[in-house]
Amino acid sequence: MISHVMAKAHAGDLWITIQTHPNIVDIAVLLDLAGIIITEDKQIDPATIEKAQSEQVPILTTAKTTFTTAGELFRQGLPGVDEG
Amino acid sequence: MEERRQLTRVEELTYEVKIEQVMTTDVLTVTPETMMSEAKELLRNRRISGMPVVEKGRLAGVISIEDIITTLELGKDVAVREKIGHPVRTCFADEPLAQAIRRFDMYGYGRYPVVNRRGRLVGIITQGDIIHGLLRALEADYHEEETLKHEASYLLENVESERTRLFLSYRVRARDFVHAGDAARQIKRALVRLGAHPQAVRRMAIATFEAETNIIIHSNGGRIAVLIQPSAIRVRATDTGPGIPDVDLAMQPGFSTAPDWVREMGFGSGMGLANIRRCASTMHLASIPGRKTCLEYTVIPEKSIALREQLTRSQNDFTRNRRPIIANGKDRPAQIDEPG
Numbered sequence A: 001m002i003s004h005v006m007a008k009a010h011a012g013d014l015w016i017t018i019q020t021h022p023n024i025v026d027i028a029v030l031l032d033l034a035g036i037i038i039t040e041d042k043q044i045d046p047a048t049i050e051k052a053q054s055e056q057v058p059i060l061t062t063a064k065t066t067f068t069t070a071g072e073l074f075r076q077g078l079p080g081v082d083e084g
Numbered sequence B: 001m002e003e004r005r006q007l008t009r010v011e012e013l014t015y016e017v018k019i020e021q022v023m024t025t026d027v028l029t030v031t032p033e034t035m036m037s038e039a040k041e042l043l044r045n046r047r048i049s050g051m052p053v054v055e056k057g058r059l060a061g062v063i064s065i066e067d068i069i070t071t072l073e074l075g076k077d078v079a080v081r082e083k084i085g086h087p088v089r090t091c092f093a094d095e096p097l098a099q100a101i102r103r104f105d106m107y108g109y110g111r112y113p114v115v116n117r118r119g120r121l122v123g124i125i126t127q128g129d130i131i132h133g134l135l136r137a138l139e140a141d142y143h144e145e146e147t148l149k150h151e152a153s154y155l156l157e158n159v160e161s162e163r164t165r166l167f168l169s170y171r172v173r174a175r176d177f178v179h180a181g182d183a184a185r186q187i188k189r190a191l192v193r194l195g196a197h198p199q200a201v202r203r204m205a206i207a208t209f210e211a212e213t214n215i216i217i218h219s220n221g222g223r224i225a226v227l228i229q230p231s232a233i234r235v236r237a238t239d240t241g242p243g244i245p246d247v248d249l250a251m252q253p254g255f256s257t258a259p260d261w262v263r264e265m266g267f268g269s270g271m272g273l274a275n276i277r278r279c280a281s282t283m284h285l286a287s288i289p290g291r292k293t294c295l296e297y298t299v300i301p302e303k304s305i306a307l308r309e310q311l312t313r314s315q316n317d318f319t320r321n322r323r324p325i326i327a328n329g330k331d332r333p334a335q336i337d338e339p340g
Helices: A002-008 A023-031 A046-055 A066-075 B002-016 B036-046 B065-073 B097-107 B127-152 B182-193 B198-218 B247-251 B260-264 B272-279 B302-320
Strands: A014-017 A035-038 A059-061 B050-055 B058-064 B111-115 B121-126 B166-172 B222-228 B233-239 B282-288 B292-299
Touching: A002 A023, A002 B198, A002 B272, A014 A023, A014 A066, A023 A035, A023 A046, A023 B182, A023 B198, A046 A059, B002 B097, B002 B127, B036 B050, B036 B065, B050 B121, B058 B065, B058 B111, B097 B111, B097 B127, B121 B127, B166 B182, B166 B198, B182 B198, B182 B222, B198 B222, B198 B233, B198 B272, B198 B292, B247 B272, B247 B282, B272 B282, B272 B292
Parallel strands: A014 A035, A035 A059
Antiparallel strands: B050 B058, B111 B121, B166 B222, B222 B233, B233 B292, B282 B292
16 A cells, blocks of 8 residues: 555665556655556556656566566565565 | 766775675585586576586686586587686685786686685675675765765755745645645655755655645545745645544554545555654644644754754644644654665
8 A cells, every 4th residue: 555655665665566546656756766666567547657757757567466576576686675 | 087086986995895795605616526518507597607616615616608618519528627627716705806806807717716714615706796896885985975965954054044934835636646646746846955854855755645645535625835944844734624533543553434446546544644643743633523624744854853842832832722622743753764
């Protein structure tokens, strides 16, 4: 949920989510996130893409599930927010 | 000029950073009896270009992908032992990076086994490791510099006046999720431009986003007003109803009255007010059921902590004049973690 992201994310973090509405870009800007990964090849709202372009927030997509994406990145040595 | 200074810093770092800080410690090794074809598979699976050969705990040599290719091209598979004739050049773990760089320059191998002073293999170092290590060290430098710069920064410090106040106001419409976060984002940007401390900016950004989405989700619409002073940033988020029947209950983390469709968008987790309380230096929530809700909070930049008490008093004065007041303002300085 968005408030949990607000509470937990640090500047420079990467956010993996299934959410696609334009507000995710606001979150990324407010928290200075490095970018957003949208999973399961979910159709992204054009308004989201437009906002991401104007706010310079990178959005990446993948066909994989959120769980697998997180696992993949973790295996590559990227720690989660609760890893310090 | 700038570039020359940078270069000098990198050179300096090659003496400050030790090989053991950047080397790969998870080293894949083979024995002299390993067959070349097997070694090839190991390298291929790990996507590396060479590995040390260890015999009875002692470093016997290094085998590289080039060695393997030239051997296998001849069409015969031999033991690794056959191909490690040359003396092994190593680095010591406690040597500075500059030492390893010199070796790469002199002998041109792609990798060097790293041993401790007792001769035990403890890692392996490639030019990639060196570059990564230096980049990390530079980044740490940069962060330090940024922190120092921010410590010196101060909200509205370039404005000279006896009493400096900047007032910002934003209209927030009910159920307007398309524009959710606009006010928070604009306020954040303003604070950055005014030179606020990054901690204060972050706390304001989070608290204001939550206040803004609360108005969008729950109210008939409202307004967010921000009063920026060098000593404190004060926010008043008001709406025109329908009000909160039980403010204490609403303040409880996880309590939510958001409808399902709002939750499906990722909002309405019941953590909003808790987030605001965590980020704000002071916070007061008051509501007149059926009429309106008023949320006030302040973020006090680090340098102005001493002013907080005074502010809490004046805020209590503000809320005392209105009824009914169920104030739940806890005076808690929030420290939001920044990446290490």
